[in-house]
Amino acid sequence: MSAGATAQSALIAGIKTLKEAGVEGAPRDARRLMAFALDIVPDRLTLHLHDAIPADASARFDAAIAARAARHPVSHITGVRAFWGREFRVTKDTLDPRPETEILIDAALQDPFETVLDLGLGTGCILLTLLAERPSARGVGGDISAAALRVASENAARFGLGERADLRLSDWFEDITGQFDLITSNPPYIAQDEMAALSPEVRLHEPHLALTPGGDGLGPYRIIAAQAALYLRPQGRVLVEIGPTQGQAVSEFFRTAGFADVAVLHDFDGRDRVVRASMG
Template sequence: MSRTADLLLGAVARLRAAGVADPVRDARLLLAHALGIGADRLTLHLADPVPTAAQALFQAAVTARAARQPLSQITGKRLFWGRNFAVTADVLDPRPETETLIAAALKQPFATALDLGTGSGAILLTVLAERPQARGLGVDLSPAALGVAQRNAQALGLADRAEFRHSDWFAAIPERFDLILSNPPYIGAGEIPSLSPEVRDWEPRAALVPEGDDGSGLAAYRKIIGAAPDHLSFGGALMVEIGASQGRAVGALMAQAGLHHIQVLPDMDGRDRVVRATRPGPASV
């Protein structure tokens, strides 16, 4: 039976040779996953032999990671705003940048929220978990993604306040909401070859590139923003995640749609990440 330390050394070498950005961190996380322990406990077990079943699981995980499968898809989970979300190859791996959208949403009062392109459900379920009186709807074009989101709702104890529905953006949504959130696909098709293999080869293309893309990555914003005023309560807010160069164009689409108080908000790295606006109240229409 091999020892933990030897297995780790071998895995780090394989992952480094495969071009993985942080081979030491990933080897540790994968071994902790295979052993069913927290990564912070691994150091305590460095001299221990690793059971055969855990070794096999670890080697399969390292092979997948060396093929540049995202770590979250291999371990099946991702921590987002302090909660674990199940992640599969059918959904976008929730990104730390998307926490900027959550921070903006939680500054807004709301009783009802809509998440367009919900994927794993990370956005909708996080804002509902943080606002125990609120209810919400998450929609996606991908039935498989909706299954993952539903599982996450159940695991987080939110299934009674979160509904999931198959819809092409607003097509199956007659309701209005106090808050509409979306992290839509916003990458231009031409940018795909320059993405990391983890994203380019493993994440669902429909989560990356909007349908009808003209190279700008703006196609989904056009559809979402154009129809948003018909689905917002008076004074309700629309907030979307954007790529760093899209703030001006997305803000212009919101102005064209008659929304007010348009703001572009930066992420923790200082890059434009969220555009928000509100539907004016009846007096100002």
């Protein structure tokens, strides 16, 4: 970027680069990356567009635009992703928190709970959001990835929740003890033969372990449905995020396991997104 360039001229050039690279939502992404480069909150970017862009910010912006043009997710470039009003630390070792998962959060908060178990913890966005919204609650989170657990631990400390969140290296229920009012999970659910159709941002840059369990994508739900009752208190609930074609199959797993009040909740676009079940 030339000397004396404004943030606005740099932004226009960045948008052009992203559009030429085929990035959807290029203006939105470029604005987020400019705010990141200037170290300001995105809502204040308009106030700074006519200012000369400092050399260090210009270099950060150019590097960020190049990474985005190469289809790195914005969250991996900035290191954070907003979820339920909080910014979670994100790395290449964790699945990006997505707005659709807020459907699960909303459903979980409809009824009281004092203890929660989250399986497949990732960034910790589900467990930590629930603990932050219920100050008296305590929770356990399990993940098979040590790298993901480190990120979740950072997020727990970031929100002052470390004392209420017990984070464990666990393959589903393997290292979990106790009983809980609520069990949640956003497990890997993409079928192996669907992986090739994913966007480059997801297929090339998010951890495959958090995307697909292989096979038909339903393996984790079979495990959760078969074992969850052992870890639930009377009247306990289970909420699992699902893919948009999996509602019927996952519901049947829970019914077969003896759960009651099994229902499919829909996302903002009317697609199946969460299966809810209870101990009756």
